[in-house]
Amino acid sequence: MGTRKKLKPPMDGQPRHFIKQWREKRRMTQEELANAVGMAVSGISILENGKSGYSQQTLEAIAAALGCTPADLISRPPANDNDWRAKAREAVQLAIEAGTDRQDVMDEFLKLMQLARDLEKSHPERVPEAIEAAQRLLSRTDNH
Numbered sequence: 001m002g003t004r005k006k007l008k009p010p011m012d013g014q015p016r017h018f019i020k021q022w023r024e025k026r027r028m029t030q031e032e033l034a035n036a037v038g039m040a041v042s043g044i045s046i047l048e049n050g051k052s053g054y055s056q057q058t059l060e061a062i063a064a065a066l067g068c069t070p071a072d073l074i075s076r077p078p079a080n081d082n083d084w085r086a087k088a089r090e091a092v093q094l095a096i097e098a099g100t101d102r103q104d105v106m107d108e109f110l111k112l113m114q115l116a117r118d119l120e121k122s123h124p125e126r127v128p129e130a131i132e133a134a135q136r137l138l139s140r141t142d143n144h
Contacts, residue, residue, distance in 0.1 A: 015049065015050035016050070016074065017059075017073050018074070018075075018078070019066075021077040021078055022068055022073060022077075023048070026066050030048070037065050038061070056070070059074070072124060076124070079127065079128070092106075116130070
Protein backbone atom coordinates (compact mmCIF):
# COMPACT_ATOMS: atom_id res chain seq x y z
CA MET A 1 0.00 0.00 0.00
CA GLY A 2 1.51 3.34 -1.06
CA THR A 3 1.67 6.47 0.97
CA ARG A 4 -0.27 9.54 0.03
CA LYS A 5 1.90 12.47 -0.87
CA LYS A 6 0.94 16.05 -0.41
CA LEU A 7 1.51 18.04 -3.56
CA LYS A 8 4.02 20.76 -2.89
CA PRO A 9 3.23 24.40 -3.59
CA PRO A 10 4.82 25.90 -6.70
CA MET A 11 8.14 27.68 -6.33
CA ASP A 12 6.73 31.04 -7.44
CA GLY A 13 4.03 30.96 -4.75
CA GLN A 14 1.21 31.12 -7.30
CA PRO A 15 -1.49 28.47 -6.89
CA ARG A 16 -1.71 25.72 -9.51
CA HIS A 17 -5.44 25.39 -8.98
CA PHE A 18 -8.69 27.32 -9.20
CA ILE A 19 -10.03 26.65 -5.70
CA LYS A 20 -10.56 30.32 -4.86
CA GLN A 21 -12.38 30.99 -8.15
CA TRP A 22 -14.68 27.98 -7.64
CA ARG A 23 -15.38 29.02 -4.05
CA GLU A 24 -16.23 32.55 -5.11
CA LYS A 25 -18.40 31.29 -7.97
CA ARG A 26 -20.37 29.24 -5.44
CA ARG A 27 -20.65 32.35 -3.25
CA MET A 28 -19.02 30.60 -0.31
CA THR A 29 -16.78 32.24 2.25
CA GLN A 30 -13.50 30.70 3.29
CA GLU A 31 -15.13 29.95 6.63
CA GLU A 32 -18.04 28.09 4.99
CA LEU A 33 -15.67 26.04 2.85
CA ALA A 34 -13.41 25.31 5.82
CA ASN A 35 -16.38 24.08 7.87
CA ALA A 36 -17.61 21.94 4.98
CA VAL A 37 -14.27 20.14 4.60
CA GLY A 38 -13.14 20.11 8.23
CA MET A 39 -10.23 22.50 7.86
CA ALA A 40 -9.22 25.70 9.58
CA VAL A 41 -10.02 28.95 7.77
CA SER A 42 -6.31 29.76 7.79
CA GLY A 43 -5.65 26.46 6.02
CA ILE A 44 -8.06 27.38 3.22
CA SER A 45 -6.48 30.84 2.93
CA ILE A 46 -2.95 29.46 2.75
CA LEU A 47 -4.03 26.85 0.21
CA GLU A 48 -5.85 29.38 -1.99
CA ASN A 49 -2.84 31.69 -1.98
CA GLY A 50 -0.47 28.97 -3.14
CA LYS A 51 1.54 28.91 0.08
CA SER A 52 0.63 25.32 0.89
CA GLY A 53 0.23 22.12 -1.05
CA TYR A 54 -2.75 19.78 -0.84
CA SER A 55 -3.43 16.08 -0.69
CA GLN A 56 -5.72 14.21 -3.04
CA GLN A 57 -8.06 13.65 -0.10
CA THR A 58 -8.23 17.41 0.58
CA LEU A 59 -8.80 18.16 -3.11
CA GLU A 60 -11.65 15.61 -3.24
CA ALA A 61 -13.29 17.06 -0.12
CA ILE A 62 -13.07 20.61 -1.47
CA ALA A 63 -14.46 19.53 -4.85
CA ALA A 64 -17.40 17.80 -3.16
CA ALA A 65 -18.13 20.91 -1.09
CA LEU A 66 -17.98 23.12 -4.18
CA GLY A 67 -20.07 20.82 -6.38
CA CYS A 68 -17.38 20.17 -8.97
CA THR A 69 -14.73 17.54 -9.64
CA PRO A 70 -11.13 17.50 -8.40
CA ALA A 71 -10.11 17.78 -12.06
CA ASP A 72 -12.14 20.99 -12.35
CA LEU A 73 -10.26 22.50 -9.43
CA ILE A 74 -6.86 21.94 -11.01
CA SER A 75 -7.68 22.35 -14.69
CA ARG A 76 -10.08 25.23 -15.25
CA PRO A 77 -11.83 28.17 -13.65
CA PRO A 78 -15.62 28.00 -13.41
CA ALA A 79 -17.41 29.17 -16.54
CA ASN A 80 -18.82 32.65 -16.30
CA ASP A 81 -20.45 33.12 -19.68
CA ASN A 82 -22.19 29.75 -19.87
CA ASP A 83 -23.79 29.47 -16.44
CA TRP A 84 -26.45 26.86 -17.24
CA ARG A 85 -28.22 27.41 -13.93
CA ALA A 86 -28.99 31.04 -14.73
CA LYS A 87 -30.02 30.15 -18.26
CA ALA A 88 -32.30 27.37 -16.97
CA ARG A 89 -33.99 29.79 -14.56
CA GLU A 90 -34.52 32.22 -17.45
CA ALA A 91 -36.11 29.45 -19.53
CA VAL A 92 -38.49 28.57 -16.70
CA GLN A 93 -39.54 32.19 -16.32
CA LEU A 94 -40.13 32.52 -20.07
CA ALA A 95 -42.23 29.35 -20.14
CA ILE A 96 -44.37 30.55 -17.24
CA GLU A 97 -44.81 33.97 -18.87
CA ALA A 98 -45.86 32.20 -22.09
CA GLY A 99 -48.73 30.56 -20.18
CA THR A 100 -47.35 27.07 -19.68
CA ASP A 101 -48.72 25.30 -16.59
CA ARG A 102 -46.38 26.04 -13.68
CA GLN A 103 -46.32 22.43 -12.40
CA ASP A 104 -45.44 21.10 -15.87
CA VAL A 105 -42.64 23.65 -16.13
CA MET A 106 -41.28 22.73 -12.70
CA ASP A 107 -41.39 18.99 -13.45
CA GLU A 108 -39.49 19.47 -16.69
CA PHE A 109 -37.12 21.93 -15.02
CA LEU A 110 -36.19 19.39 -12.34
CA LYS A 111 -35.48 16.77 -15.01
CA LEU A 112 -33.38 19.28 -16.94
CA MET A 113 -31.43 20.27 -13.84
CA GLN A 114 -30.54 16.64 -13.11
CA LEU A 115 -29.40 16.09 -16.68
CA ALA A 116 -27.37 19.31 -16.58
CA ARG A 117 -25.69 18.28 -13.29
CA ASP A 118 -24.82 14.91 -14.77
CA LEU A 119 -23.42 16.53 -17.90
CA GLU A 120 -21.44 19.11 -15.93
CA LYS A 121 -19.81 16.37 -13.83
CA SER A 122 -19.03 13.98 -16.65
CA HIS A 123 -18.32 16.31 -19.57
CA PRO A 124 -18.01 19.95 -18.46
CA GLU A 125 -16.60 20.89 -21.85
CA ARG A 126 -19.94 19.93 -23.46
CA VAL A 127 -22.09 22.26 -21.32
CA PRO A 128 -21.82 25.27 -23.70
CA GLU A 129 -22.86 23.04 -26.61
CA ALA A 130 -25.87 21.74 -24.64
CA ILE A 131 -26.90 25.29 -23.75
CA GLU A 132 -26.75 26.34 -27.40
CA ALA A 133 -28.86 23.32 -28.40
CA ALA A 134 -31.45 24.14 -25.72
CA GLN A 135 -31.57 27.77 -26.85
CA ARG A 136 -32.12 26.68 -30.47
CA LEU A 137 -34.93 24.41 -29.32
CA LEU A 138 -36.53 27.19 -27.25
CA SER A 139 -36.33 29.64 -30.15
CA ARG A 140 -38.08 27.11 -32.41
CA THR A 141 -40.93 26.66 -29.94
CA ASP A 142 -41.20 30.45 -29.47
CA ASN A 143 -41.75 30.84 -33.25
CA HIS A 144 -44.68 28.38 -33.40
